[in-house]
Amino acid sequence: MASGNSTPHLTVESLNPKVLKCEYAVRGEIVSLAQKLQQDLQANPGSHPFEEILYCNIGNPQSLGQQPITFFREVLALCDHPNILDKSETHGLFSADSIERVWQILDQIPGRATGAYSHSQGIKGLRDTIAAGIEARDGFPADPNDIFLTDGASPAVLIRSENDGIFCPIPQYPLYSASIALHGGTLQHIMIFSGSLYYLDEATGWGLEISELKKQLETARQKGITVRALVVINPGNPTGQVLAEENQRDIVEFCKKEGLVLLADEVYQENIYVPEKQFHSFKKVSRSMGYGDKDIPLVSFQSVSKGYYGECGKRGGYMEVTGFSPEVREQIYKVASVNLCSNISGQILASLVMSPPNVGDESYESYFAEKDGIVQSLARLAKTLEDGLNNLEGVTCNKAEGAMYLFPRIRLPNKAIKEAESLKKAPDAYYATRLLNATGIVVVPGSGFGQVPGTWHFRCTILPQEEKIPA
Numbered sequence: 356m357a358s359g360n361s362t363p364h365l366t367v368e369s370l371n372p373k374v375l376k377c378e379y380a381v382r383g384e385i386v387s388l389a390q391k392l393q394q395d396l397q398a399n400p401g402s403h404p405f406e407e408i409l410y411c412n413i414g415n416p417q418s419l420g421q422q423p424i425t426f427f428r429e430v431l432a433l434c435d436h437p438n439i440l441d442k443s444e445t446h447g448l449f450s451a452d453s454i455e456r457v458w459q460i461l462d463q464i465p466g467r468a469t470g471a472y473s474h475s476q477g478i479k480g481l482r483d484t485i486a487a488g489i490e491a492r493d494g495f496p497a498d499p500n501d502i503f504l505t506d507g508a509s510p511a512v513l514i515r516s517e518n519d520g521i522f523c524p525i526p527q528y529p530l531y532s533a534s535i536a537l538h539g540g541t542l543q544h545i546m547i548f549s550g551s552l553y554y555l556d557e558a559t560g561w562g563l564e565i566s567e568l569k570k571q572l573e574t575a576r577q578k579g580i581t582v583r584a585l586v587v588i589n590p591g592n593p594t595g596q597v598l599a600e601e602n603q604r605d606i607v608e609f610c611k612k613e614g615l616v617l618l619a620d621e622v623y624q625e626n627i628y629v630p631e632k633q634f635h636s637f638k639k640v641s642r643s644m645g646y647g648d649k650d651i652p653l654v655s656f657q658s659v660s661k662g663y664y665g666e667c668g669k670r671g672g673y674m675e676v677t678g679f680s681p682e683v684r685e686q687i688y689k690v691a692s693v694n695l696c697s698n699i700s701g702q703i704l705a706s707l708v709m710s711p712p713n714v715g716d717e718s719y720e721s722y723f724a725e726k727d728g729i730v731q732s733l734a735r736l737a738k739t740l741e742d743g744l745n746n747l748e749g750v751t752c753n754k755a756e757g758a759m760y761l762f763p764r765i766r767l768p769n770k771a772i773k774e775a776e777s778l779k780k781a782p783d784a785y786y787a788t789r790l791l792n793a794t795g796i797v798v799v800p801g802s803g804f805g806q807v808p809g810t811w812h813f814r815c816t817i818l819p820q821e822e823k824i825p826a
């Protein structure tokens with residue numbers, strides 16, 4: 356007898372509250388509205404005061420016309436179809452060094468099968484290549500067994516309970532706040548301490564003041580929160596700053612002294628646009644201070660989604676896990692093994708990103724020309740957009756030293772703020788909605804990243820093709 360109960364078992368109310376608490380502004384309601392406007396334009400051209408939607412909300416370079424790196428794609432294509440490797444036509448279409456690299460990679464894959472599951476940390480030979488690439492970058496040893504290949508830079512955040520805190524920068528990339536919400540921890544914002552609110556000082560280019568970190572840690576402890584890790588995103592998202600090496604040393608010292616795990620998100624390490632800044636990995640900084648594997652727990656994240664490669668959809672990346680006891684390492688491995696392994700194309704791409712063609716290789720000239728062309732274009736875009744935004748009334752914008760975004764501050768008249776409040780919207784979300792409806796440009800409200808109360812921002816990517824930037 357069918358039960359008379361027609362009440363649906365699964366409702367929003369019965370979902371895991373941690374899921375409801377999780378927010379990710381990069382693809383929030385503004386994007387949903389943009390997709391609706393896009394459908395309008397397709398159905399009724401001329402139905403809005405613009406011809407196209409310009410998605411400046413997400414760091415997705417190839418969706419805006421950036422071309423993939425030829426060498427990387429030649430290797431990926433042949434790895435997935437090795438049957439043509441020996442054909443003469445193939446040698447006419449693919450470079451000798453990409454064919455050579457494919458043989459090397461396939462010899463590292465059991466059964467040469469890119470369709471098979473791999474080791475849960477990723478294919479050992481590819482981890483060897485990545486570790487060698489890290490050593491070449493930093494000048495310090497890297498152990499392939501510390502490398503976990505991942506489907507993108509998805510952090511392994513160590514959370515025990517609601518009273519565990521993770522220090523995240525404000526503004527922060529909402530992957531962290533979302534992940535922490537899902538895992539049930541507390542997001543302990545750097546520079547935000549209860550009572551007197553103090554954030555990263557926009558006027559000093561978003562640097563990390565250690566003195567305030569110390570105060571914040573004290574406040575957290577008084578609230579009974581056990582801060583366990585510090586997330587640093589360098590270059591920064593959404594703020595685009597590149598940390599000075601001195602500042603990095605202070606951060607390492609702070610984590611060492613306070614017993615914090617340092618989570619170094621370095622996915623924009625190849626996105627540096629100003630000559631006065633260079634990328635220094637936190638691994639290199641900590642080792643140059645004499646801190647070895649036994650002295651500081653450090654997890655470094657890299658991704659194939661950013662840099663000059665922009666292979667977001669291939670879902671590749673790694674985390675280098677150092678400084679943990681064998682027992683903790685075992686637990687991290689166990690969690691990684693639950694997902695069996697990351698996708699093989701992403702693994703191959705991660706190894707290519709960390710070991711691209713060298714001077715003298717057949718592909719080097721074309722590889723370097725493509726890479727340099729993309730990085731120089733991004734640098735021009737960052738500067739052009741920064742200047743354009745600073746010329747707008749009521750807008751001020753720090754330069755983007757790196758990464759892929761600008762995070763301008765907008766000064767809104769009280770009338771607009773009142774109107775936003777009446778619509779129960781954050782003023783910068785109201786601004787972003789009005790901007791979208793008027794121009795078709797999609798940006799992310801600053802309230803999705805966190806900001807000093809009473810200040811309003813939005814995040815805009817530097818990714819549209821150069822010819823579109825003047826408009």
Ligand SMILES: Cc1ncc(COP(=O)(O)O)c(CN[C@@H]2CONC2=O)c1O
Pocket residue numbers: 381412413414415506507508509528530588592620622657658659660667671672
């Ligand atoms: C700082 C940072 N870390 C990690 C990631 C995750 O990257 P993958 O999972 O693709 O490796 C991103 C993606 N950036 C998002 C996506 O596009 N715009 C953003 O702000 C990021 O900006």
